[in-house]
Amino acid sequence: MAHSIEEQVELTAKQQLQQAGVDFKFKTDNVNDEIEAALSKAESKSGGKGKNIPDIKILLQMPDHSFMPVMIEVKGTKGKLEKRTDSGTLSLYTDRGVKDYASIKNFAVNGALHYAESIIKYTKSYKEVIAIGYNGYSSADGKLHTELGVYFVSQENMLIPKKIGEYSDLSFFAKEHLPQLATAIHNLQLSEEEQELQTVDFENQIVKVLKDLNQQMHDNLNIKAENRVQLVCGMIMAGLGAENVAPLRVEELNGDSGTYSNDGVKMLNKIKEFLEHKQLPEEKKHTINQLFEQIIRDKNMYTPIKGASPIKSVYMCVVDDIMPIFQSAKHLDFTGAMFNEFYSWLPFRPGDDKNDVVLTPRYVTEFMARLCRVNMDSYVWDYTAGSGGFLVAAMKLMIQDAREQIKSPKELRLKEDQIKLFQLLGIELRPDIYMLAVLNMILMGDGSSHILNEDSLQYNGKYNQAIKDEKDKDFPANVFLLNPPYSAPGSGLIFVEKALDKMSSGYAAVLIRENAGAGQAKDYAQRILKHSTLLASIHMTEKLFIGKASVQTAIYLFEVGHPHNVQQKVKFINFAEDGYKRANRKKASNSVNLSDNDHAKERYDEVVNLILNRAVTQSYLKPEDYIEDTITLNGDDWTFSKHKKIDTCPTIDDFRCTVADYLAWEVSNLLKHKKEEDSLGKF
Secondary structure (H helix, E strand, O other), X not given: OOOOOHHHHHHHHHHHHHHOOOXXXXXXXXXOHHHHHHHHHOOOOOOOOOOOOOOEEEEEEOOOOOEEEEEEEEEOOOOOOOOOOOOOOOOOEOOOOOEOHHHHHHOHHHHHHHHHHHHHHHOOOOOEEEEEEEEEEEOOOOOEEEEEEEEEEEOOOOOOOEEEEOOOOOHHHOHHHHHHHHHHHHOOOOOHHHHHHHHHHHHHHHHHHHHHHHHHHHHOOOOOHHHHHHHHHHHHHHHHOEOOEOOOOHHHOOOOOOOOOOHHHHHHHHHHHHHHHOXXXXXXXXXXXXXXXXXXXXXXXXXXXXXXXXHHHHHHHHHHHHHHHHHHOOOOOHHHHHHHHHXXXXXXXXXXHHHHOOOOOHHHHHHHHHHOOOOOOXXXXXXXXXXXXXXXXXXXXXXXXXXXXXXXXXXXXXXXXHHHHHOEEEEOOOHHHHHHHHHHHHHOOOOHHHEEXXXXXXXXXXXXXXXXXXXXXXXXXXXXXXXXXXXXXXXXXXXXXXHHHOOOOEEEEEEEEHHHHOOOOHHHHHHHHOOEEEEEEEEEOOOOOOOOOOOOEEEEEEEEOOXXXXXXXXXXXXXXXXXXXXXXXXXXXXXXXXXXXXXXXXXXXXXXXXXXXXXXXXXXXXHXXXXXXXXXXXXXXXXXXXXXXXXXXXXXXXXXXXXHHHHHHHHHHHHHHHHHHHHHOOO
């Protein structure tokens, strides 16, 4: 093993900082209390509870007078600058979503990134950090060689490390070079591929944490499965805090049993303060508070078990493990992940309405929003909103489009506010699920203004929430996204009919039981075709909801406001093979239960491009899986199977194949008889 010269390398780094006029701190020095507390709270480089101790720490004053932490980790062995995953990414996690402690401990850049992530997760003041790995080694002639990896890590960039530039020493920290450093950081942008990779990382982390917490609530705390989602949602609100509302500190939950001082009351008061600060309509606050009170006021929730109440035990996990991930992954359907994990423990009972709630995977919600051409000027609604997954997906695309189209920071901010406050509307009947959608949209930056706890079959099409002068105005929807309860009339097509009747134009994508378009809901289908055109029918994999529901689904795409013309060609796609491999292992990671094993992203892109008449650069669909054909107005021929061509006329190749098979059979028989004769001859 090569001899480490880490001390010599660290001395060189400090000399360079001194020459640049930078005020830096040694290992045991205190940068400030908030940063030191974050480094102590985060897991150590080895995954334990010991304190993190960067080799060099800096609180750098930038040209705009803000302060940015700089964490430098030093190594002194050739080849110890940085370690990447097998797929080539620089991540603190393996390709399977497991924290890579060996790389964090043994490589300079990886260790520095770990410190940077700890600061972003566990401080409120610092959401941007510069992470530097500084490695050195001696050549055979005794000459010192050094190498640097200089990266920028931020919450805005989803904690993806972005390389700032190539540097041979630390002189770029000198005051006269800071403007160039600031410009380089400002210009760092995430590619779509980087965003997707990090999104998958976050999803893996979320599922792992939720599985562990679910197991703890089941094994040790005896918390009912149906109460877990609401309990954790409320705790996230208490842990978020708001302007002039401090987050609830774990130490405040001290196990008191008093009527007005127990842990349940403290939790409820903090949740109410959070909701009050959000200035939600009274009926919305009342509905949500009622849900929390039913659970948290239960004496079993605030009575200590081995010194800590169940509320405190769960809240410690929320603060330490869930909040850091969530605050860096606000673009995800976070509460949807909680619902799917926690409710998976509920037994299925015939007739139970909980069996009718299956939340749509993120990649499908985004797929359907893209099919509907969602952009910054879209007005999107969902009549069975669930946790708000479709609205989250739409908001992401709307804001992404706004950032590409609008170059003025002031105008962009106004447009983003407009999108969140006025261009999204969801309706959810069940109060417990409705609460998930409200929290989801609050976490996204507050698009919760128009999440309605109503029966969408009685809904009047208006905003219906007291925000400015919009309450009594019609919601001008031009995009409809839906995954309805399949037990509803028409397998859920009743919701489609109700919504599309209130739209004058735009697009609608519906994920529904496929037989709704095969004659099982003819009356609804016929009425829908009187004002909307069926553009596409996509046969989805039967394993889409594996472990949660066994149902064959399809996505039906409509253009609203144009009666269907029987001469209109409809695009029928067999998408049973979408590139994903699915499993249903209760304790397995998200990457095991859902893995891209055959170009899933490219396959979904291909279908979008086909349907939107865009160029297709590479085809994964088989020719027989794509059909263009007409439909009648009967409402019973919307499915792919109704239009699949079965060619019964034999070709010359069929003849050749048959002859070859026959000859092979004849030869096999001859050899068999010969073998039998040889065997008889031996006796």
